Amino acid sequence: MKIRHILLILTAFLGAALLVAVALQIRDELLEYQTAERMVASNTVRERLLLGTEALASERSQTYVLLIGQRNESNGIMELRDVRRQVDDQLNAAERAITVTQASLRNTSSSLTTLSRIRQEIGTLRQQADGSLGLNGGVGGQEFAPRWFQEATRLVEELQSSRMTILQRERPLDPVLRTESNLRAYGAILSESIARNQALMSRALGRPSVVGGLEIDAVSRNAGRAGLAWELIDGQMAVPLSESVKEAISTTHEYYSSTFAPLQRSLLAALLGKVPPALGPEEWYDLTGRALSNIALMQRELLRSSRERIEAELTRARRSLVLWSVLLLLGAAAVLASILVVRRRVVRPLESLSQAMLRLADNDLDIDLPRRPRADEIGEMNDALRVFKANAIQRQRTQNEKQVLHARLREAYGQLQKDLEAAAVIQRTMLPPSSRVDGVAFHGLFRPSSLIAGDTYNVVRRNDGAVGFFQVDVAGHGAAAALVSVACHHALSQAILTRTQGTPLEEIAVQINEEWPEDLPYFTMILGEIDSRSQRASIIQAGHPSPLVIRADGAVEMIGEGGFPVGMLPAASYERLEFDLGPGDRLFIYSDGLVEAEDQAGEQFSEDRLRALVREAAAEPSSVLLDRLDDVLRNWRGSETLDDDLSVLMLERLAERIPANAVH
Amino acid sequence: MLSTDLRANVLVVRVEEKRIDASKAPSFKDEMARCIDAGQNQIVLDLSQVDFIDSSGLGALVSCLKRLGPRGSLAVAGATGAVSRLFTLTRMDRVFALHPNVDSAVEQLSA
Numbered sequence: 080m081k082i083r084h085i086l087l088i089l090t091a092f093l094g095a096a097l098l099v100a101v102a103l104q105i106r107d108e109l110l111e112y113q114t115a116e117r118m119v120a121s122n123t124v125r126e127r128l129l130l131g132t133e134a135l136a137s138e139r140s141q142t143y144v145l146l147i148g149q150r151n152e153s154n155g156i157m158e159l160r161d162v163r164r165q166v167d168d169q170l171n172a173a174e175r176a177i178t179v180t181q182a183s184l185r186n187t188s189s190s191l192t193t194l195s196r197i198r199q200e201i202g203t204l205r206q207q208a209d210g211s212l213g214l215n216g217g218v219g220g221q222e223f224a225p226r227w228f229q230e231a232t233r234l235v236e237e238l239q240s241s242r243m244t245i246l247q248r249e250r251p252l253d254p255v256l257r258t259e260s261n262l263r264a265y266g267a268i269l270s271e272s273i274a275r276n277q278a279l280m281s282r283a284l285g286r287p288s289v290v291g292g293l294e295i296d297a298v299s300r301n302a303g304r305a306g307l308a309w310e311l312i313d314g315q316m317a318v319p320l321s322e323s324v325k326e327a328i329s330t331t332h333e334y335y336s337s338t339f340a341p342l343q344r345s346l347l348a349a350l351l352g353k354v355p356p357a358l359g360p361e362e363w364y365d366l367t368g369r370a371l372s373n374i375a376l377m378q379r380e381l382l383r384s385s386r387e388r389i390e391a392e393l394t395r396a397r398r399s400l401v402l403w404s405v406l407l408l409l410g411a412a413a414v415l416a417s418i419l420v421v422r423r424r425v426v427r428p429l430e431s432l433s434q435a436m437l438r439l440a441d442n443d444l445d446i447d448l449p450r451r452p453r454a455d456e457i458g459e460m461n462d463a464l465r466v467f468k469a470n471a472i473q474r475q476r477t478q479n480e481k482q483v484l485h486a487r488l489r490e491a492y493g494q495l496q497k498d499l500e501a502a503a504v505i506q507r508t509m510l511p512p513s514s515r516v517d518g519v520a521f522h523g524l525f526r527p528s529s530l531i532a533g534d535t536y537n538v539v540r541r542n543d544g545a546v547g548f549f550q551v552d553v554a555g556h557g558a559a560a561a562l563v564s565v566a567c568h569h570a571l572s573q574a575i576l577t578r579t580q581g582t583p584l585e586e587i588a589v590q591i592n593e594e595w596p597e598d599l600p601y602f603t604m605i606l607g608e609i610d611s612r613s614q615r616a617s618i619i620q621a622g623h624p625s626p627l628v629i630r631a632d633g634a635v636e637m638i639g640e641g642g643f644p645v646g647m648l649p650a651a652s653y654e655r656l657e658f659d660l661g662p663g664d665r666l667f668i669y670s671d672g673l674v675e676a677e678d679q680a681g682e683q684f685s686e687d688r689l690r691a692l693v694r695e696a697a698a699e700p701s702s703v704l705l706d707r708l709d710d711v712l713r714n715w716r717g718s719e720t721l722d723d724d725l726s727v728l729m730l731e732r733l734a735e736r737i738p739a740n741a742v743h
Numbered sequence: 744m745l746s747t748d749l750r751a752n753v754l755v756v757r758v759e760e761k762r763i764d765a766s767k768a769p770s771f772k773d774e775m776a777r778c779i780d781a782g783q784n785q786i787v788l789d790l791s792q793v794d795f796i797d798s799s800g801l802g803a804l805v806s807c808l809k810r811l812g813p814r815g816s817l818a819v820a821g822a823t824g825a826v827s828r829l830f831t832l833t834r835m836d837r838v839f840a841l842h843p844n845v846d847s848a849v850e851q852l853s854a
Contacts, residue, residue: 552799555765559854601802603833641832644798647805648838675797683795683825723797 081595083426090421092321094414101410105403105458110617111395118256119406120180120391121249126382127173128226128242129263132235133375134165136202136274139231140364142208143278146224149285149360151210163205170198193241197234204230241266253392254724258318259385262328263378270374273299276343277331277367283350284360290350298350302343309335320384327380331373339370340601392554398427428457435464444472499530499558506531506561509568513702516540517611521548522701524727533560533602534670535568539575544611547575550728552623552670553602554644559726563599571606584608588619588645588653595646603644605668609660609732616660616732619653624671627690631663631734633697635690662734665701666692672725673708679717701729744773750764751853754778755845757789763800772803776810784815791821796829807837816840820848 141162145155174194181187189385200347205225211223243264279298283290309332316328323670343356349356358366431449438446444740448465452458506527513522521538540546551567553560574587588606603622610616618626622644628636638658643651660666669689676684692711696704705727744767748755756778763771778786788804790796796804808817819842822830830836842848 489766552798553801601805602796603798641834643834645799647802647833651834671798675795 083429086421087418090414090418094417096411097410098407098414101403101407105400105407108396108400108403112393115389115396117129117180117183117249117353118251119393120176120183121245122171122385122389124176124180124184125245125260126386127169127176128238128245129267129378129382131166131173131240132242132267132380133237133270134162134169135231135235136271137371138162138166138205139228139235140274140278140281142205142231143224143228144281144364146208146211146227146362147221147282147285149364156212166201167198170194171586184245190241190245193237197237197241200230200234204234211643211645215478224282227584234273235271239271244269244290249329253388253390254318255320256385256388256557258315259324259381259388261315262312262324263381265308265311266374266378266381269305269312270371270378272305272308273339273367274368274439276301276305277364277371277382280343280346280367281360281364284346284358284363286357287350287356288353293346295350301339302347305335306340324380324384327377331377334373335370339366342366375689386663403517410698425457428461428723432457432464433461434606439464439467439471440489442471442475444468444475463469496530502558502561503527503530506535506565509565510536511538514538516546516731517544519546519609519611520701520731520733521607522705522729524705524725526709526721526725527561528721528724531561532556532726533564533600534672534724534726535564536668536726536728537568537572538573538728538730541578541579546609546611546730547607548609548668548728548730549575549604549606550668550670550726551604552672552724552726554600556724560600563602566599567602567604571604575606575608583654583655584617585655587620588621589651592621592643592645592653593649595649597649599646601644601646603671607666607668609666609730614659614661614732615657616666617655617657619655621653622647624669624686627666627667628658628660629665629693629697631661633694635689635694635697637686660732662732665731666727667727667729669727670723672713672721672723673727675723676712676716676721676725678715684712684715701731705729719724744770745778747778750849753785753787753849754783755787755849757790757791758793761793762795762797763793763803764795764797765799768797768799768803771800772806775803775807779807779810784811785852786811786815787818787820787842787845787852789820789845790826791823791844793822793826795825801829801833801835803840804835814853816852818842818848819850820845836837 138159141150141155141159144150145152145159150304154355174191177184177187177191179193207223208227211227246260246264251260276298279294279301283294283298312328312332316325320328341478346356346358346363348354410673428449435448446468448461448468453461507525510523510525511521514520516538517540519538523536525532525534525536527534534551536548536550538546538548549571551564551571553563553567570591571587574591578584578587584606588604601622605618605623605626607616607618618639618640620626620642622642625637625639625641628638630636639656642653645651674684674686674689678684692708696707699707708727712725744758744760746757746759748757755822756775758771760767760771788807811817819830820842821844822841827841828840830839840848840851842851
């Protein structure tokens, strides 16, 4: 897996995890919001139903006292219209609330059906009540009153139960809300108990003498229920309710227990004891009305508190939902932005860098590297790559130049080699082949250290019968020395040939030495002459190794002790060395390359070894001796190459050419 | 390849090589030329470390002598074996003042 994939996958994964977490939170918030919305809807409907129930209970009492004739009809009917309108208004409002909240509440259709049936029944019941009151004609009020009360009570209970059904469907989770709804339920029981007694007690107080035991039982049962309701209400007070609610409850309770309850007890006691009660029915009715309105106030306070709480919850849920949604959008934007940034700032540059690196590794120098200056690691990598590329281009250029140069060098070297080979051929042709001249035989050994040598030799026959010879070793070796050796070869050969008879040999050396250009390398030489008539020979030794004389009897002598090289010091003087060279005697002249030839360990061949070898091979003919020397030297060196030019010239005075009379 | 030491106004130049041959001769010549051009007139060349001098090396030695000219003198000390024989063979023993050791050469030159 490539780095760019890892980066993108990681970023996407982190982003997705973040978004999922936020989305889950949003789902929770949405559920909470929906719950709160349902709570609001349910609360609105229940509020209407509660107020409607209260109003219906009030209508029941008012209708009831009218029916039993305890109230001024014209006033009573006016009030009755008001209370009926209130009932209708509240139930209408409840119906509207249910319709409006159909979307969020469950089972609204059954609630609507129940509600419309109740309203229909209220309508029917009202018509019957109106008839009994003589408004439309029909049965008398006194007969209808108990039925009215019974039916109206049933409808009140049905309204209560439909309210409780809705509450059961949406039970609040908040403890305070639960407590408040419980308090309202107990308050409703309390209110209903008192409202029933408002009607029943009014009737009893109107005609205390004929009150039946059943009526008193009903009244005292209602009173007991009210007491029970208060106990239930007190049981809920441990929960932290709002101060206004607590105050409303305690005010109501205070009034109930200090004023209403004792009065109701004393009236009941009076009724039981057939004692004329202390209070008339109308006063009771009004007093009860005050107690009921107290309770209604308490209920409204509870409703207000719940409504505020639920609405606060809804607002909180809505705000929270909006907040998380904004977070989700921001998160999504951040994820998208980070993916884009990673792609643009890391993935793409890495991709192009890695492509460029691969191509550079393949020696493809045409790659384009971005010029954007960046201060981060990718910028540094890019800079480094630019340097690599520049180096590679430079290297390639150098390589090409080297190749061109190399080709030229090879060509030049080839040309030079050819020139040198040609020069070597010419140099060899300058050397006299083994031969004999006027009773003198000579053999040469010539081994340059490179193609051409600074060594040379020659044997020249003079017109006067003498045989002149020389061997030259120019200082240094190679082409410069070879060129100088050619000049020497020519100069010496000419000097030997053109020397006028009687001029001493050393004059040649002196003259050449004097005329030798200072900036040319010097040379060493043996310049000599063998007189064909006498048995004498003479040499000039100019810095050259001392030659050996191999006598015919095999004795080996070294002659000469040295002399100035030629071309080193202009004022040098030279001495002629004369010696006997009889028939069969041989002169062995060599350049220093022979005795200075080193073996692998750096040891020189040396004069001693040379003399030993020559002594050992003294009986052999010159050509054999030279071949053997060549072999020994090759073995000594351990290779075919030489560090310095090597040459040997052997001259032999032949026996047979010596005139018999010359021998003494 | 050379080490120098000034003793009693005489520059002692010691050759720290076993050979003065074609490969060493040019740098030997250059270094000596610098000593001479620096104004040293009395020079002792200590060859006690040197086993072998070839024709190029000898040429370099003579060129030093020529560079020094008549105003100064170049003495050679400690030449033995092949080096000594080379001096004899080429008559350089007549051109250079040869001394068995540096001390006697310095003594001679500073006198």
